[in-house]
Amino acid sequence: MITQDIRPILSALLRNRTGAVLVALQVAIALAVLVNAVYVVKQRVDKIGRPTGMDIENIFMVTSAGFAADYDHAATTAADLSWLRSQPGVRAATLTSGLPLSGGGSQNTLYPTPEVKGEGTSMNYFDVDESGIDTLGVRLVAGRNFRADEILPEDPTYRKPVPGFIVTRTLAKALFGTEDAVGKVTYDGLGRPMTVIGVIDHMQGSWVDWDKIGQVGLLPRRAFGPRALYLVRTAPGQRDALIKSAEEHLSVSEPRRVLQYVRSLDYYRDRSYQADRNMAIFLVTVTALLGCVTALGIFALATFNVNLRTRQIGTRRAIGARKADIVRYFMVENWLVTTAGVLLGAALALGVGYSLSRAYQLPRLDLYYLVGGVVALWATGQVAAWQPSRRAAKISPSVATRTV
């Protein structure tokens, strides 16, 4: 029945196509932008939401810098750690060389042979002590943790080789494939052997935009001074209180250093994802605005058509159209315009998606997004045309005889 009605509606539409063409173009652009924007937003949201592998909500960090000539790094860090570890609510604390997810950290290249040839494998490493695993909240899945007596003393020159270290599963796979990594040997840039003693399930490293963010290694070393960076893990819900008390205590406990920052780890994570979040917010805003403008355009076209055809609508009513017939006329007309726009927009969306994926090495546009966008615009069109269509149905049939 509907399809039978379409032909005359379409031929009438084609005779007055200027407005319809403009609105269809608007729909097309809206669809192309919508689909690609939602796709990009989805990727950003996924990126921000990736598991960190760490107990990120309950970790904070402390940085301090010794400045006095008689500043004793070893003594100060020992005192700080023992104070931190003694606080109720603190589960573990460690001195470390870098802050995960912060954008700052150290990277090293590992090689399969002592000759140090070929590409090597990148490792984002963190110096930690025997509390490192516990402090990060990462899960050991094979091998063992460091013993306290294995932790190398501080050494700014890195002259001492690291005999055993812990890797993430991702790094293990990059180094050794699917083989069991524990006990395997790899070589640092100087060709010195390093043996894997443990494997942790997962941990994100320093740089959120790095495609190898999961290739992390933990090295048993006391980070050198005079700057000290501590990671502290608390019991759930205690972090903020402990941040405060740590700040109070450490800023006065040792006059030969200054306390720099005491902040939660998720502060740094959020800061690292700021650009991604801004992009997502921007795209959502633009898309919402475009959606509103498109709905307004459809609404305006339908309203214009209804006003233009007042007498025609009255005549149709006079010769037998029910109110529902009038509503359907305008809904079908609108649907035809939206569909033309949606078809054009789908082609546009695929084109834009393809060139975006070429330009930014993004994965190709998922067709589900296109289907979703098409449905969304169809729905937008019908919602926007509903009120004018209802208004058309209210036009009295007597308009046909009363207007000259």
Added chain:
Amino acid sequence: MLAMRHISKVFRTDLIETHALRDFSLEVAEGDFVAVTGPSGSGKTTFLNVAGLLEGFDTGSYQLDGVDTSGLSDDARSRLRNEKIGFIFQSFNLIPDLDIFDNVDVPLRYRRMKAADRRERITSALDLVGLGSRAHHMPSQLSGGQQQRVAIARAIAGDPKFLLADEPTGNLDSLMARQVMDLLEQINEMGTTIVLVTHDPELARRAQRNVQIIDGQVSDYRPYEPHAPAAREPVPLAAGAGA
């Protein structure tokens, strides 16, 4: 049969009440050709709108072909309009975006007729009004008289019992007016009841019955008298207007 009894209809605006019809009673029998005349503002269009179910009324009763029309739903009224009534308007009211064929098709589609049925009716209606060869012209490509003939084709394509025409010749010159009148007579002879509102006494005289409305009431009611054959000078449809 079309029977109005004691109909009144009031238009209320902020300033005034207009009694467009007052205690208005009229019967139109099947097969009649009634011409309605009267001064401007007397209520002719209001009567026709009530008769054609385009407007309601305040008091009284109105039976259309045996159906009591008061209390009918909007859909039921639309359906009655579609099936029993053909409307012809002073300004033709063709749909400008549809060609002649599709214009005649409009009421048939609202009746949910099959395509083959519709095609047959459209063709024969257009043939009857002498515009069969113009089926795919647009209304703007036709003269006024031709447009009104298309409107007549549209009105009769659904084979209604009643044809209501509000000054159908008001926008036409006298030659075209006579063609339209000839056509209406021809349709009446085929059995359709016609109510024609006109200002033209010449045309009114050609009807079987004349009704005069003054101030919302039937003031003069001239019953059927067989009219003199001399009054009829049919103008050949296919000639003159260039159909």
